[in-house]
Amino acid sequence: MRYLLVLTVFSFFFYQVRALGLKLNCFNSEKCFDLKVNQSQTIKCDVVNNSNTETLIWYRGTQQVDIKPENSLNSSTVCLPAVAPDDNGVSFTCLLKSxxxxxxxxxxxxxxxxxxxxxxxxxxQAGQNIQLTCGFKANPAVAMSWRRNGSIVAFPSRFEQRMSSNTWTLSITKVAMSDTDNYTCVAVTPSGNVTTLTFELIVGERQPGLPVEAIGGAVVVGCLIICFGLFARRQKIFKQCMKSRHNTAM
Structure with missing residues (x-):
């Protein structure tokens, strides 16, 4: 019984070692390709421990990749010409069709x-709340900051800097004409490379609005003018109504 158990365990591990599987030409154990923008790369997938001819299929994310039949038997490759920033994080999956x-x-x-x-x-205009929004994409991650007229400054409490996953914003509460200036969005890579984008802010004088009291007074005056006009023409309007009613009765 002991020998049978040992034989069973040995057979199991032997089968697992020899089990049908796939192998990619990945660069590391984390199964990631480190590529630079515009770099080309070929990903190869091989069937291992197969006794019969196996057909391979590919997926880019959730979309199946169209490959030629002769490029699908036991070994298959997909070519990535000139990768772009939008390709970052995209996955390629090789599967056995069977x-x-x-x-x-x-x-x-x-x-x-x-x-x-x-x-x-x-x-x-002065007195408004505004927001300068700098969209950014980078890999690896970068350090972001705002500069005023090219210099690092201590912004007043009216200024607030915020970051989301892909935007870096500078919000200003009740801007003043003295806030007119160039504000620079700065991205610094881990290696020290600097990329900038300058935003121009122009704050003009606040335009005086029409007071609420004046608007209300104008409405009242307009209503009174209409009422007086109707009152002055009341006899003519009354005669016209009587004439219309008489014609209808005929």
Whole structure:
């Protein structure tokens, strides 16, 4: 009985070692390709421990990749020409067509310098609340900051800096004409490379609005004028109504 148990365990491990599987030409154990923007790469998938011809299929994310039949038997490759920043984080999965539970996945890690974007000119009036929004993308992560007229300054309490996953904003409460200036969005990479985008803020004098009392008074005066006009023409209007009623009765 003991020998039978040992034989069973040995057979199990031997089978696992020899089990049908897939192998990718991945660069490391984390199954990620480190690539630079515009770099090309080929991903190869091989069937291992197979006794018969196996067909392979590929997926890019959730979309199946169209490959030629001759590029699907036992060994298959997909070519990535000139990767872009948007390819960062995209996964490629190789699967056995006969058993899609047998698969291998690789994820792209595309390295690129910061890309900054935003509406770079804002014109407003004093007293308004405004927000300068700098969109950014970068890999690896970058350190973000705002500068005024190219210099690092201590912003007043009316200024607030906020960061989300892909935006870096500078909010200003009740802007003053003295806030008119150039504000620079700065991204610094771990290696020290600096990328900037300058936003121009122009604050003009606050335009005096029409007082609420004046608007209310104008409405009242307008209503009175209409009422007086109707009162002055009451006899003519009355005669016209009587004439219309008489014609209707005929």
């Amino acid at each position: 058993d899609t539970t047998i698969k291998q996945t690789v994820q792209l890690n595309v390295l690129f310098e910061p890309i900054l974007s935003g509406d770079t000119k804002t014109i407003t």
